[in-house]
Amino acid sequence: MIRLTRRYRFCASHRLHAPGLSESENRALYGKCNHPFGHGHNYVLDVSVRGPVDPDTGLAVELEALDRLVGRNILEAIDHRNLNAEVEAFREAVPTSENLGLEIYRRLSSGWGSAFPPNRPALEKIRIAETEKNIFEISSHG
Amino acid sequence: MIRLTRRYRFCASHRLHAPGLSESENRALYGKCNHPFGHGHNYVLDVSVRGPVDPDTGLAVELEALDRLVGRNILEAIDHRNLNAEVEAFREAVPTSENLGLEIYRRLSSGWGSAFPPNRPALEKIRIAETEKNIFEISSHG
Amino acid sequence: MIRLTRRYRFCASHRLHAPGLSESENRALYGKCNHPFGHGHNYVLDVSVRGPVDPDTGLAVELEALDRLVGRNILEAIDHRNLNAEVEAFREAVPTSENLGLEIYRRLSSGWGSAFPPNRPALEKIRIAETEKNIFEISSHG
Amino acid sequence: MIRLTRRYRFCASHRLHAPGLSESENRALYGKCNHPFGHGHNYVLDVSVRGPVDPDTGLAVELEALDRLVGRNILEAIDHRNLNAEVEAFREAVPTSENLGLEIYRRLSSGWGSAFPPNRPALEKIRIAETEKNIFEISSHG
Amino acid sequence: MIRLTRRYRFCASHRLHAPGLSESENRALYGKCNHPFGHGHNYVLDVSVRGPVDPDTGLAVELEALDRLVGRNILEAIDHRNLNAEVEAFREAVPTSENLGLEIYRRLSSGWGSAFPPNRPALEKIRIAETEKNIFEISSHG
Amino acid sequence: MIRLTRRYRFCASHRLHAPGLSESENRALYGKCNHPFGHGHNYVLDVSVRGPVDPDTGLAVELEALDRLVGRNILEAIDHRNLNAEVEAFREAVPTSENLGLEIYRRLSSGWGSAFPPNRPALEKIRIAETEKNIFEISSHG
Numbered sequence: 067m068i069r070l071t072r073r074y075r076f077c078a079s080h081r082l083h084a085p086g087l088s089e090s091e092n093r094a095l096y097g098k099c100n101h102p103f104g105h106g107h108n109y110v111l112d113v114s115v116r117g118p119v120d121p122d123t124g125l126a127v128e129l130e131a132l133d134r135l136v137g138r139n140i141l142e143a144i145d146h147r148n149l150n151a152e153v154e155a156f157r158e159a160v161p162t163s164e165n166l167g168l169e170i171y172r173r174l175s176s177g178w179g180s181a182f183p184p185n186r187p188a189l190e191k192i193r194i195a196e197t198e199k200n201i202f203e204i205s206s207h208g
Numbered sequence: 209m210i211r212l213t214r215r216y217r218f219c220a221s222h223r224l225h226a227p228g229l230s231e232s233e234n235r236a237l238y239g240k241c242n243h244p245f246g247h248g249h250n251y252v253l254d255v256s257v258r259g260p261v262d263p264d265t266g267l268a269v270e271l272e273a274l275d276r277l278v279g280r281n282i283l284e285a286i287d288h289r290n291l292n293a294e295v296e297a298f299r300e301a302v303p304t305s306e307n308l309g310l311e312i313y314r315r316l317s318s319g320w321g322s323a324f325p326p327n328r329p330a331l332e333k334i335r336i337a338e339t340e341k342n343i344f345e346i347s348s349h350g
Numbered sequence: 351m352i353r354l355t356r357r358y359r360f361c362a363s364h365r366l367h368a369p370g371l372s373e374s375e376n377r378a379l380y381g382k383c384n385h386p387f388g389h390g391h392n393y394v395l396d397v398s399v400r401g402p403v404d405p406d407t408g409l410a411v412e413l414e415a416l417d418r419l420v421g422r423n424i425l426e427a428i429d430h431r432n433l434n435a436e437v438e439a440f441r442e443a444v445p446t447s448e449n450l451g452l453e454i455y456r457r458l459s460s461g462w463g464s465a466f467p468p469n470r471p472a473l474e475k476i477r478i479a480e481t482e483k484n485i486f487e488i489s490s491h492g
Numbered sequence: 493m494i495r496l497t498r499r500y501r502f503c504a505s506h507r508l509h510a511p512g513l514s515e516s517e518n519r520a521l522y523g524k525c526n527h528p529f530g531h532g533h534n535y536v537l538d539v540s541v542r543g544p545v546d547p548d549t550g551l552a553v554e555l556e557a558l559d560r561l562v563g564r565n566i567l568e569a570i571d572h573r574n575l576n577a578e579v580e581a582f583r584e585a586v587p588t589s590e591n592l593g594l595e596i597y598r599r600l601s602s603g604w605g606s607a608f609p610p611n612r613p614a615l616e617k618i619r620i621a622e623t624e625k626n627i628f629e630i631s632s633h634g
Numbered sequence: 635m636i637r638l639t640r641r642y643r644f645c646a647s648h649r650l651h652a653p654g655l656s657e658s659e660n661r662a663l664y665g666k667c668n669h670p671f672g673h674g675h676n677y678v679l680d681v682s683v684r685g686p687v688d689p690d691t692g693l694a695v696e697l698e699a700l701d702r703l704v705g706r707n708i709l710e711a712i713d714h715r716n717l718n719a720e721v722e723a724f725r726e727a728v729p730t731s732e733n734l735g736l737e738i739y740r741r742l743s744s745g746w747g748s749a750f751p752p753n754r755p756a757l758e759k760i761r762i763a764e765t766e767k768n769i770f771e772i773s774s775h776g
Numbered sequence: 777m778i779r780l781t782r783r784y785r786f787c788a789s790h791r792l793h794a795p796g797l798s799e800s801e802n803r804a805l806y807g808k809c810n811h812p813f814g815h816g817h818n819y820v821l822d823v824s825v826r827g828p829v830d831p832d833t834g835l836a837v838e839l840e841a842l843d844r845l846v847g848r849n850i851l852e853a854i855d856h857r858n859l860n861a862e863v864e865a866f867r868e869a870v871p872t873s874e875n876l877g878l879e880i881y882r883r884l885s886s887g888w889g890s891a892f893p894p895n896r897p898a899l900e901k902i903r904i905a906e907t908e909k910n911i912f913e914i915s916s917h918g
Contacts, residue, residue: 068590071627077339079221079248079290084407095407103290106221106248108339112627119594123510123521124586129626148221148245160408164352168403197219197250200413201396203353210874213911226691237691254911261878264796265805266870271910302692306636310687342697343680345637361907363789363816363858368549379549387858390789390816392907432789432813444550448494452545481787481818484555485497485538503765505647505674505716529716532647532674534765574647574671623645623676652833663833728834732778736829768839769781769822 068126071114076145079106080161110195117187127187135181139173163196171204210268213256218287221248222303252337259329269329277323281315305338313346352410355398360429363390364445394479401471411471419465423457447480455488494552497540500562502571505532506587536621543613553613561607565599589622597630636694639682644713647674648729678763685755695755703749707741731764739772778836781824786855789816790871820905827897837897845891849883873906881914
């Protein structure tokens with residue numbers, strides 16, 4: 067068994083503002099991230115999968131299939147987008163990197179079965195870096 | 209004489225759209241950067257100054273004075289901001305990194321005289337990285 | 351559940367010298383790190399916490415509370431300090447990065463309860479890089 | 493207990509070509525990596541060990557012993573080498589980074605007992621980055 | 635006037651061996667880089683151009699034109715290739731990074747005129763990093 | 777003509793304190809860098825040389841000769857050292873990175889003639905990074 071991690075990059079804009087809080091509570095909680103017109107980041111997304119190495123090909127995952135899945139389910143929807151205005155999941159939820167990570171994990175999980183042959187490889191973890199100082203990880207074992 | 213470079217980071221959002229071009233020309237020219245709701249970046253700004261080393265203190269520049277100037281003239285105006293909506297220079301000009309670099313250079317130049325003692329040190333160059341793939345430099349010698 | 355990692359940086363000096371060993375044993379064991387007047391590093395400290403995402407705010411941890419705790423319990427004591435001369439834990443123990451990591455973990459653990467609301471989030475791991483070649487991790491599960 | 497990770501670098505060349513597949517299947521599967529004369533990479537190898545901290549020395553592992561083991565069992569055989577032509581394990585197996593990682597792990601495991609005193613420290617994980625986009629990990633717990 | 639630098643990556647293999655020297659002189663001069671079956675690197679190529687910013691579009695260079703030129707004249711010929719066996723310039727010259735840089739500069743210069751409109755922008759410099767320790771630059775002013 | 781840059785790393789400790797200033801002036805000027813017991817850094821030193829490429833060997837500089845010069849004249853004296861206590865140049869001058877850069881440049885210049893054949897290559901520039909935020913450059917043209 068081996069773990070393979072593949073790196074993707076995208077950029078997006080967002081504004082952090084919780085609808086259930088007052089203006090001043092939002093400013094206190096999110097600081098500069100609550101500025102009314104939003105800001106953005108260069109996000110780094112690492113997708114980790116786990117599986118056995120095929121003895122004939124020496125590969126644990128077909129990278130083209132992974133790239134297609136990430137391209138279609140993730141990058142097309144969020145790369146060079148405004149998360150608040152253009153991604154449906156953030157009509158309700160605040161587009162923090164926590165919630166963005168959970169949304170990316172859900173989108174990968176839901177497409178996994180049709181992208182890969184049964185049982186091989188498994189989605190194990192995603193890691194999203196909003197800046198080099200703030201990093202978020204979501205894994206299959208909770 | 210020595211050159212000192214100090215690194216700053218900020219994030220901002222923007223949309224690239226030239227008012228003198230048609231919708232389809234804009235899409236063709238700017239691609240994903242023309243998406244209507246904008247996107248954003250983690251910018252890295254390097255400010256390079258040049259000057260002699262003070263024999264008593266061993267310093268070429270008082271970093272606190274440089275930080276104050278960059279903080280007041282640059283970061284306060286553009287960090288965690290939407291460049292199109294919140295920075296006056298981009299009412300007319302398109303907020304490409306070329307134009308953002310020129311604007312940052314002008315703002316530093318205009319405040320330089322009152323931030324530092326006469327003739328020491330000189331603003332030599334700025335460098336702005338929009339991503340690790342695209343880097344822009346503007347220097348005092350054109 | 352999500353894991354959030356936040357990065358801090360500090361610099362410090364130290365000398366590696368075990369009081370129970372002879373001069374020549376110390377030189378053999380620690381090499382250049384045993385030079386009598388010490389040397390120093392730019393340390394990178396990553397603090398990883400684990401917790402659920404608050405559905406109202408989209409946050410897993412209040413970063414200001416974490417920054418305050420790290421600032422008060424860690425950085426104030428060791429940033430720009432000589433570990434041997436100024437940090438009490440290293441009166442007895444040798445200030446290797448192993449011991450520095452254990453000391454940082456103890457300081458974070460002991461302050462955790464008063465810095466955060468009960469049970470949320472948990473301190474999961476710290477990672478300290480002395481250089482990019484030598485990295486040390488200490489985690490809550492031993 | 494602490495985890496220590498030490499970074500090594502090497503460069504090598506390889507060609508990906510599975511003997512059981514046809515020419516066109518190989519081209520379809522490996523793309524540019526199947527070019528007939530090979531290509532190469534700067535690999536980054538991180539070796540992670542786990543053990544208690546010696547209370548007298550403050551160390552979890554004797555780095556010189558680890559460096560000797562990695563040097564003799566790994567770097568001497570693969571640094572600045574053509575993996576297909578010069579490493580016996582790749583007479584049969586395709587020198588993908590998956591298989592290279594497994595081979596490195598086997599070579600470290602087999603030499604571990606004679607390089608270190610009994611039970612301390614344990615080899616926990618290796619991580620090999622072929623580029624910053626493709627990373628492979630193999631750990632002791634499968 | 636502004637300088638724009640765009641980053642490209644490629645990997646290739648090579649062997650350093652000067653035909654005018656004896657076997658032992660080659661080994662002494664090039665060390666491990668003279669190993670008979672070659673080795674390889676992940677090269678990082680930075681192309682710097684210089685020009686005025688178009689007041690209508692805010693751009694100094696059309697990146698698509700630059701990418702096409704680099705793709706066609708450089709990457710297609712050397713990415714995932716064996717420099718000795720597959721690049722004609724290295725039938726005679728030794729494929730050191732010095733010579734590789736000169737070859738890349740010549741290929742960019744020769745295609746520049748047909749890739750861009752007259753006089754705008756100018757090729758100013760290329761920078762090629764063989765590893766993070768060894769970096770080579772060639773510029774238009776010698 | 778080509779420019780070659782080679783990277784070296786070292787770590788050292790220092791305290792910034794100007795003998796001609798009072799205690800409180802020193803604290804105000806240097807801040808945390810004036811802490812009485814010192815602190816330290818992982819310094820990154822880039823040495824840039826300039827010269828023609830030898831048509832027979834494809835090399836612009838003999839790296840072993842450069843490594844020997846840097847090793848003997850720079851690293852042996854300052855790596856894993858306390859700059860204030862162990863480097864003679866800092867008996868008088870404050871060991872700021874400005875002064876450290878000037879000292880390194882002087883040491884390289886003074887040894888250059890005996891390390892390399894006449895006129896080839898020339899020492900062009902050194903660059904010293906104290907942290908990734910503060911970078912210092914000294915070049916042969918002042």
